[in-house]
Amino acid sequence: MNNTAEKVAPFEIPPINLPKPTDSITHYQIQQFLHLDAYLLDHNMLAEWLNILAPDLRYFVPIRQTRERKDRDKEFSTKLGHMDDNFQSIAMRVHRLVNTGTAWSEDPASRVRRFVTNVSVWETDVLGEYDVTSYLLLTRNRFYQDDYHLLSAERIDRIRRKGESFELVSREVRMDQSVLGMPNLAIFL
Amino acid sequence: MLNKSTPTLRDGTRIEDLFNLETREVSLSTMYDPEIHQIEMEKIFTKVWLLLGHASEIPKSGDYVVRYMGQDEVIVSRDRKDEIHVSLNVCPHRGMHVCTAESGNAQVHKCIYHGWAFRPDGSFVGAPLEKEKMHGEIYPKEKLGLKKARVQLFHGLIFATWNQEAAPLEDQLGDMKFYYDIMFGKTHGGMEVLGAPQRLTIPANWKTAGEQAACDGFHTLTLHRSQFDIGNFGNISDTMDEFIPIMQGVNVAQKGNALRCISAATTFTSLIGSGEDFSKLSDLEKITKLPPPGIVTEQLLAEMKERLSPEQIHVCSVAPPQVGNMFPNVNLLFIYAPLPDGTLGSGYVIHTINPMGADKFQWITWFLCEKDTPEEIKDIIRAVAVQTGGTSGLIEQDDSDTWPHMTIAAKGAWGRTETLKYQAIGGENRPEGWPDKAHVYAGLSKDDAQWHWWLQYHELMTQ
Ligand code: FES
Numbered sequence: 193m194n195n196t197a198e199k200v201a202p203f204e205i206p207p208i209n210l211p212k213p214t215d216s217i218t219h220y221q222i223q224q225f226l227h228l229d230a231y232l233l234d235h236n237m238l239a240e241w242l243n244i245l246a247p248d249l250r251y252f253v254p255i256r257q258t259r260e261r262k263d264r265d266k267e268f269s270t271k272l273g274h275m276d277d278n279f280q281s282i283a284m285r286v287h288r289l290v291n292t293g294t295a296w297s298e299d300p301a302s303r304v305r306r307f308v309t310n311v312s313v314w315e316t317d318v319l320g321e322y323d324v325t326s327y328l329l330l331t332r333n334r335f336y337q338d339d340y341h342l343l344s345a346e347r348i349d350r351i352r353r354k355g356e357s358f359e360l361v362s363r364e365v366r367m368d369q370s371v372l373g374m375p376n377l378a379i380f381l
Numbered sequence: 382m383l384n385k386s387t388p389t390l391r392d393g394t395r396i397e398d399l400f401n402l403e404t405r406e407v408s409l410s411t412m413y414d415p416e417i418h419q420i421e422m423e424k425i426f427t428k429v430w431l432l433l434g435h436a437s438e439i440p441k442s443g444d445y446v447v448r449y450m451g452q453d454e455v456i457v458s459r460d461r462k463d464e465i466h467v468s469l470n471v472c473p474h475r476g477m478h479v480c481t482a483e484s485g486n487a488q489v490h491k492c493i494y495h496g497w498a499f500r501p502d503g504s505f506v507g508a509p510l511e512k513e514k515m516h517g518e519i520y521p522k523e524k525l526g527l528k529k530a531r532v533q534l535f536h537g538l539i540f541a542t543w544n545q546e547a548a549p550l551e552d553q554l555g556d557m558k559f560y561y562d563i564m565f566g567k568t569h570g571g572m573e574v575l576g577a578p579q580r581l582t583i584p585a586n587w588k589t590a591g592e593q594a595a596c597d598g599f600h601t602l603t604l605h606r607s608q609f610d611i612g613n614f615g616n617i618s619d620t621m622d623e624f625i626p627i628m629q630g631v632n633v634a635q636k637g638n639a640l641r642c643i644s645a646a647t648t649f650t651s652l653i654g655s656g657e658d659f660s661k662l663s664d665l666e667k668i669t670k671l672p673p674p675g676i677v678t679e680q681l682l683a684e685m686k687e688r689l690s691p692e693q694i695h696v697c698s699v700a701p702p703q704v705g706n707m708f709p710n711v712n713l714l715f716i717y718a719p720l721p722d723g724t725l726g727s728g729y730v731i732h733t734i735n736p737m738g739a740d741k742f743q744w745i746t747w748f749l750c751e752k753d754t755p756e757e758i759k760d761i762i763r764a765v766a767v768q769t770g771g772t773s774g775l776i777e778q779d780d781s782d783t784w785p786h787m788t789i790a791a792k793g794a795w796g797r798t799e800t801l802k803y804q805a806i807g808g809e810n811r812p813e814g815w816p817d818k819a820h821v822y823a824g825l826s827k828d829d830a831q832w833h834w835w836l837q838y839h840e841l842m843t844q
């Protein structure tokens with residue numbers, strides 16, 4: 193039987209305009225890749241983590257501002273970030289952290305856990321490259337703290353097939369705070 | 382020491398007792414004490430000129446940003462006449478924030494609570510139901526505007542104060558203006574921000590960052606040791622007591638303002654090191670070889686020569702001002718940074734340290750560049766500066782993780798009885814040819830300049 197009840201809304205409801213996600217096998221593989229990414233970072237395997245970054249990496253954490261709803265398209269800075277890195281500068285950060293013994297912002301190291309969920313994967317114009325979004329909930333605990341610094345964000349990644357696995361080509365981390373709630377970003381998101 | 386007017390805390394401690402001016406010590410209790418904090422808000426943050434941002438953040442009529450003066454939110458906006466105004470972001474009707482976004486554009490700011498409206502200059506437009514006299518008849522409209530601060534621009538930097546009697550900003554900068562002019566006044570076009578500022582909360586007293594900004598040279602060797610280990614600050618001998626190039630230069634200070642002018646020859650040899658004898662070059666040749674951030678075209682270099690005096694050019698070529706502060710809560714950093722490809726990047730970083738209670742501050746970080754620097758160079762400068770300073774900066778991430786410890790330490794019954802010591806004294810010492818501007822301490826960077834910060838703090842707090 194047809195449900196004849198009318199859907200009443202005070203305005204015209206627009207259609208959902210999102211591209212079709214990729215197939216379930218690719219989705220699963222990419223989800224596994226994001227788990228690997230989080231595993232390496234959470235276990236402080238930073239030098240090893242460099243393996244999964246592409247040489248042409250762009251890593252960007254834009255500034256976010258509290259704006260009026262009408263200006264929401266201006267919330268994220270397209271130019272200035274809390275982090276703005278390429279592969280070389282990320283490698284320098286990792287080098288400092290793992291090889292110097294004097295990287296005090298992370299020594300003693302924070303206890304960090306990255307919860308990665310809501311993964312969406314889309315094909316792109318480039319064969320073997322995918323647009324991937326995921327949600328990140330990061331807990332960071334340091335020193336004597338009995339609570340956590342929390343950071344939640346949406347990550348917008350470009351991920352490329354590389355042999356049997358993948359590499360991260362770009363990552364934009366869109367934080368949910370306009371004022372960051374921890375004293376630095378000496379960790380990766 | 383018998384100063385009757387010096388404020389006294391509830392336990393009988395006089396503010397004066399927190400200092401030992403002879404031995405150059407300050408009680409660690411200053412780094413966490415809600416009572417002292419309250420006195421600071423009155424005696425410092427409502428009295429002095431405070432930095433709020435840069436004119437390039439609000440280029441158009443109606444543009445505004447919301448910032449802090451002490452713990453008060455203020456609206457910084459540009460009106461139709463191109464004038465910049467600073468008004469308290471508190472509705473005179475019943476105390477709602479008038480702006481709830483942190484930036485935007487509006488010719489009228491309408492309070493969302495009951496609809497009172499204000500212009501960018503803070504003046505009262507009116508309340509709804511004009512005929513019914515919603516705003517009453519007790520006060521005329523002229524009395525119902527937002528509370529206004531005095532505003533003064535310094536090379537595009539926006540300063541404001543609540544103190545109607547305050548002398549002009551120049552008085553607060555004193556002779557140090559000579560050096561700040563070098564940093565901010567080199568080109569006709571002036572500087573601009575490279576984007577909206579970074580903001581983050583640090584669970585520490587604002588003075589942990591405030592006093593460090595005023596020429597704490599020694600922490601470079603240890604807290605920032607990793608910079609030597611990865612080769613960013615030149616090499617360092619293992620014995621640490623040898624000649625340490627980056628520690629050499631000229632510290633200058635007055636009225637709580639301090640700057641480290643770091644030897645240009647050292648920067649040149651450790652970062653470019655072409656084998657050329659830098660010290661043999663003329664002042665102008667030196668500046669051409671090691672230009673300040675963004676001065677990368679012939680045109681900009683010519684403007685710099687035109688705008689700065691020969692004395693200022695001399696300072697810039699021998700030891701340009703690179704790290705320091707503006708009293709009370711501004712931190713300046715101008716960096717020459719080696720890029721992974723071997724060339725030299727550089728950038729300007731400015732912080733304000735905004736108290737949010739005795740054990741918390743908001744750190745606001747702007748990245749600036751000469752407006753007329755070519756866009757592609759700006760992109761490099763922006764990335765290098767973000768990788769060096771601010772939230773994730775390889776240098777500054779170590780600072781911001783240190784300050785909270787000091788405030789926690791200051792909460793302890795014994796911790797609060799410890800003192801901060803500034804006893805590494807070099808004495809005034811002006812190199813030949815160096816201008817007679819402010820107190821000059823040449824040689825290895827010691828505590829002399831930094832002590833001026835506390836002298837200024839002491840003076841204001843005991844008034
Ligand atoms: S509080 Fe703003 S209009 Fe009433």
Ligand SMILES: [Fe+2]
Pocket residue numbers: 600605776777780
């Ligand atoms: Fe530092």
